[in-house]
Amino acid sequence: xxxxxxxxxxxxxxxxxxxxxxxxxxxxxxxxxxxxxxxxxxxxxxxxxxxxxxxxxxxxxxxxxxxxxxxxxxxxxxxxxxxxxxxxxxxxxxxxxxxxxxxxxxxxxxxxxxxxxxxxxxxxxxxxxxxxxxxxxxxxxxxxxxxxxxxxxxxxxxxxxxxxxxxxxxxxxxxxxxxxxxxxxxxxxxxxxxxxxxxxxxxxxxxxxxxxxxxxxxxxxxxxxxxxxxxxxxxxxxxxxxxxxxxxxxxxxxxxxxxxxxxxxxxxxxxxxxxxx
Ligand code: KIV
Ligand code: NA
Numbered sequence: 165x166x167x168x169x170x171x172x173x174x175x176x177x178x179x180x181x182x183x184x185x186x187x188x189x190x191x192x193x194x195x196x197x198x199x200x201x202x203x204x205x206x207x208x209x210x211x212x213x214x215x216x217x218x219x220x221x222x223x224x225x226x227x228x229x230x231x232x233x234x235x236x237x238x239x240x241x242x243x244x245x246x247x248x249x250x251x252x253x254x255x256x257x258x259x260x261x262x263x264x265x266x267x268x269x270x271x272x273x274x275x276x277x278x279x280x281x282x283x284x285x286x287x288x289x290x291x292x293x294x295x296x297x298x299x300x301x302x303x304x305x306x307x308x309x310x311x312x313x314x315x316x317x318x319x320x321x322x323x324x325x326x327x328x329x330x331x332x333x334x335x336x337x338x339x340x341x342x343x344x345x346x347x348x349x350x351x352x353x354x355x356x357x358x359x360x361x362x363x364x365x366x367x368x369x370x371x372x373x374x375x376x377x378x379x380x381x382x383x384x385x386x387x388x389x390x391x392x393x394x395x396x397x398x399x400x401x402x403x404x405x406x407x408x409x410x411x412x413x414x415x416x417x418x419x420x421x422x423x424x425x426x427x428x429x430x431x432x433x434x435x436x437x438x439x440x441x
Contacts, residue, residue, distance in 0.1 A: 165201060165242055166242075167241070167242055168203050168204065168242060168243050168244045169244065170244070170276075170298055170342045170343075172203075173203065173204070173244065173342070173343060173364050173376075174363070174364070176203070176364070176375070176376070177363070177364040177375045182375070182376050182377065183203050183204065183364055183366060183375055183376025183377075184200075184201075184202045184203045184204070184376060184377065185202065185203060185204035185205075185206055185246075185366050185376055185377065185378035186200075186202045186204075186205065186206070186378065186379060186381050186384070187205075187206045187207070187208040187210060187211070187214075187378070187379070187380045187381045187382075188205050188206070188207060188236045188239065188240060188381060189207065189208075189211040189214065189215040189232050189235075189236065189381075190215070190232065190235045190236065190239070191235045191236070191238055191239040192239065193236075193239070193381050194235070194236040194237075194238070194239025194240035195239040195240065196381070197239075197240050197243055197381070198239065198240040198241065198242055198243060201242070202240075202243050203243060203244065203376070204243055204244045204246055204366070204376075204378075205236060205240045205243035205244070205245050205246070206246045206247075206248070206278065206378060207229065207232055207233050207236050207245070207246070207247040207248065207272075207274070208248050208278075208380065209221040209224050209229065209248035209250055209251070209307075209308070210307070210380050211224070211229075211232055212224035212228075214380060214382045214387075214388070215232070215382075216228065220307075220310060221248075221250075221251060221307050221308055222251040222252075222308055222310075222311075224250045224251065225250060225252075226250050226252075226253050226264055226267065228250075229247060229248070229250050229268070229272070230267060230268065230271050230272045233245075233247050233268060233271075233272030233273060233274050234271070234272055234273060236273075237272065237273025237274065238273075244275055244276060245273065245274045245275045245276070246274065246275070246276045246277065246278050246300055247268045247272055247274040247276075247277055247278070248277070248278050249261065249264055249265065249268075249277050249278065249279050250264070251308045254279060254285070254288050258287050258288050258291045261279075261288040261291065261292065262291060262292065262295060262297075265277045265292050265297045266297070269297060275298065276297065276298035276299065276300060276342070277292065277297060277298075277299055277300070278299070278300040278301070278302055278345065279299060279300075279301060279302065280302040280303075280306040280307070280308050280309070281301070281302070281303075281306065282303060282328070282329075282332040282335075282336075283331075283332060283335055285301065285336070286335060286336065286339045289301060289336060289339040289340055289341050290339045290340055293339070293340035293341075294340075298342045299340065299341050299342065300341060300342060300343045300344065300345060300366075301332075301333075301336040301341040301343075301344045301345070302344070302345040302347065303329055303332050303333060303336070303344060303345070303346060303347070304319045304320060304329060304345075304346050304347040304348055304349040304370065305317065305318070305319050305347040305348035305349070305369070306347070307347075316348070316393070317348070318348045318349065318350070318369070319347075319348055319349050320349040320350060320353050321350060326349075326350075326353050329346075329349060329353065329357070330353070330356065330357050330360065333346075333357045333360070333361060333365075334360065334361070337361050337362065337363050341363065342363060343363050343364045343365070343366060343375075344357075344361070344363065344364075344365050344366070345365075345366045345367075345368065345378060346358075346365050346366070346367050346368070346370040346374060347367075347368045347369060347370065348368070348369040348370070348393075348395065349369070349370050350371075351370060351371020351372070351373060352371070352373075353370075354367050354370035354371050354373055354374050355371060355373025355374070358373055358374050358375055364376055366378050368395060369393065369394065369395030370395075379396065379397075380396075383396040383398070384396070384397070384398065384399050384400070385398075385399065385400045385402040385403075386398040386399075386400055386401040386402050386403050386404070387402050387403045387406070388403060389403055389404075
């Protein structure tokens with residue numbers, strides 16, 4: 165199986181073969197993505213909530229992101245490796261964005277970066293691309309702006325908002341983005357944008373008419389018992405199984421049924437007697 169490149173993603177788009185993208189935050193989740201032949205592995209800043217227990221992605225630092233990127237790059241080689249630019253690493257300007265993106269490549273082992281935003285990130289996209297760091301844009305619902313958006317809500321439902329999103333998509337493509345994530349926008353708007361563009365769109369809560377799909381791996385595996393967004397499908401119930409396992413272990417230790425004799429190491433009786441003397 166060959167390494168996934170940007171050119172390969174373009175091929176998949178033109179051949180109408182859906183692109184698979186999934187988040188990974190550590191070595192085992194990266195190994196799972198690789199084993200399932202996932203095309204794009206995203207070290208999403210959703211790791212703030214899912215793996216680190218923060219209340220928002222805005223609390224995640226670049227150093228924390230780098231630590232997780234390194235683990236993912238040890239676990240997955242074939243997928244295209246993309247990292248989110250953490251909140252605060254690109255708002256102050258293009259120089260900061262370049263500095264952070266270079267670290268994600270050099271220290272994190274990433275191949276591309278993802279940035280949330282509309283026309284305001286165009287200079288960043290252009291500069292990163294010019295210096296050889298591929299950029300994936302992310303439009304529609306922007307989780308890093310949950311406060312100014314008053315929550316995590318579907319975007320682009322009015323004609324005016326839809327037009328803004330569609331224009332952003334086109335402008336980000338023209339600035340050099342190699343792909344665009346469309347989050348939580350109406351399916352028919354996402355399909356329309358996908359038709360208008362010549363780069364692959366990756367949807368999350370954006371319907372089947374995108375060039376590919378992305379989910380948070382922990383959501384797809386049911387690691388959480390918490391809130392499930394409308395667009396999440398649970399492909400496994402890992403959380404329930406894991407809870408069962410931990411309860412079973414604790415009970416067996418308390419009952420004295422773990423470990424059993426065959427789970428221990430034997431010692432020759434005679435040797436033991438000699439030792440005691
Ligand atoms: O952080 C993340 O996991 C993401 C994807 C859900 C697109 O940005
Ligand atoms: Na993200």
